[in-house]
Amino acid sequence: MLDQELRTVIMELIRERGSKKTICPSEVARAFASDNWRELMDDVRAVARNLHQKWRVQIEKDGKSVDPDNVSGPIRLRLREDSDE
Structure with a gap:
């Protein structure tokens, strides 16, 4: 369930930023849990890797x-x- 929620936050933030700009994984973690965001960084990066493998997100x-x-x-x-997103 956490993975799906993080995926949603990643895709929302990327869409808000626009196709020519990037976001930092820490922005995702902070949007999801502002107090304990550092604890989520490994999870955010794992979800980003999954999105990369599915051709939705480019990692730079x-x-x-x-x-x-x-x-x-x-x-x-x-x-x-x-991406079809």
Whole structure:
């Protein structure tokens, strides 16, 4: 259930931001649980990886698309231009 709720928040924030801009996973965690957002970061990143695998979200680091299974440090999320979302 948590995964579905995080997915919803990710997609809402990305749509609000617009297709040319990105969001930070911490924005998702803070929108979901402002007091304990750090505890959700691993979950947010896992849901983002799943969305990436389903071709809905692009994961970027330093402005370039990256493999979410082989990236560390800060990442950004963007709605894929070819997404059906």
